[in-house]
Amino acid sequence: MSDSVLQVRHLTKHYGKIKALEQLDLDLPRGSVFGLVGPNGAGKTTALRIIAGVLEPDAGEIMIDGRLLDGDHTYWAAKIGYMPDFFGVYPDLMAWEYLDFFARTYRLPAVQRARRIDELLELVDLTEKKYTFVQALSRGMQQRLCLARALVHDPELLLLDEPASGLDPRARVAFRTLVKRLQQLGKTIFVSSHILLELAEICDQVAILEKGELKAAGTMAEIEPQLTKQHRTLRVRSLDELSSLQAFLVQQDGVLSVRQDGDCLEIDFGGDEAAIATLLQRVVAAGFRLLSFHEISSNLEDLYLQLTKGETQ
Amino acid sequence: MNMTDRLNPLLVKDVRSRMRGGRSFLMLSFFLLFAGGISYLVYQSTASISSYDFAIVSSGRIGQSVLAALLVTSHILVLLIVPLLTLNAVSGEVERKTYDMLLATPLSPRQIVDGKIGGALAFAALLLFGVLPLVSIASFFGGFTLADFGNGVLVLLMTVICVALLGLAASALFRRTALAVLVTYGIILSLTLVHMFVVVSGASLLNPNHAPPAWWFIFNPVVAQLNSIGVIHDKAMLLAGGRPVWYGYMLFALALSLLSYIVAWRAVRQRQRWHFGRRDWLVVVVALLILVVAGALFAVSGSGQANATSPAMAKPTPVPMYYAKPMPTALPGHGTGAGTSAAVTPLPLPTLQP
Known part of the structure; x- marks a missing residue:
């Protein structure tokens, strides 16, 4: 059996002229917690909906356990448990009936169904709420119930779209603990969020998505140099007019933007250390008298925020 | 796996949630009170004819009037209520944000449609079924045969299926309940009130001295219901081969139901954009064939019946409409019942006393 539970190749989806996903490639190692992070509109939900089989891609391939996503929806549905970002509940059902309905869709026999419902309610700590109407549960409880629903058929792969959104800090911690517990139970979990640090705590690997394109992917340790390569902040002080230096800088290769900060200029720069050296050479060659020229160190979250401007298309 | 495990999960869920709470109780109560109330009023007015006009009103006529009132009232209520049961079947899932979860299950689009329509x-x-006890009261007076009753129920059931599927198709196609409501009730209104207006005004414009051809009436469920139990019953309501108008309605409603089912089935799964494929063409051809066959069977009747007067176009007459068909009789308190009424000699129409 392959080491990757899920393989995504060249996944592309456009909504008219809007590019939701462009040539997305992903590999989810078996038993891992994999985070998909990006600002709103980056394409996370589109990617998860396609993988869950509820949306058709324009191009690309998805394989689970080496088998292509094709017409056999039943196979996929059995392998995947999907929890959407905005999930609803059926208000006139009790918690156990809600789970029973979904268990029936997977053709679980009555005895197995009843046992599974009890196990899941215990797992998500809702045993006492078994006979409570779903609309009477708190948001956090509904979230956990929805997670139990995604687990009702014991899937191999769990797709969780922004599972912690709308939860208070205590419920977020509880949810993270639950995700870790599911990983210990052998599940592979694909979780999306727009907050990198939220995923950093629970994910083995992370992929960063921006405007439908993959910006970086790997472990947290691997991600940082990738982000740094794509985005740095440089600070420059000069004896000359800052406006003329600013006008000169914006025309240089790798300079994304330049802004004035007191008596300094801050440069958003995309490039490696050699590119920084080249930029410095040009500034000096142009005759500007520099007092200082250095890179400002950024933490991972800053790098992520600078990389993903949160622009949707 | 036991029997209930084999049931469509959506059917089980819908029955569970729909039968719960006061809403269903209120709806059922309203339905019965309204149908019963109208029937009682019809009974009172029919019985009072004798006292006003010194006419002898047979028990059979009372029975038929009450049955007609029950079925027509039920029909109108069905037209109003049944679409409400399916109009949010799919759009409600979308609006409630449960649709993606439903699509991620192994349920096929057909199972989703079957479960929703089944519920x-x-x-x-x-x-x-709630109306049945009221029907039994009507049968106490006699005046209709089991065949009359069966025909009436057939037409009613066809309408139930047709409007339920129509609502489901609109819900699946538009994904917005408000739009689905607008379209579905627009169609129902077009087939009833607008249809009658068009038929009456169209006929008087085209040829004021002739009744409109019978096939014009096959689209109207209420006319079909009245026709099926013999309330509207004369030559103008006969299609080719002497078949009554409600036969045509049954075919029309069947074709519309089939089309609605396919639309719902194809529109319910959004993961693929609906490409009009070979299978869809096949369905359209089958639906059209049903209509063409219906047309071929009945359209000729237009010329054949041209000289007859339609009840819808008829001038007012002192004889009430329910006298149009000869009635079997029974004395009050000696009800013949539905099964025996056919053997009874029809009573002549009542005459006005000086």
């Missing part, structure tokens, strides 16, 4: 029809069946 709605189960509740509609409950409403109609």
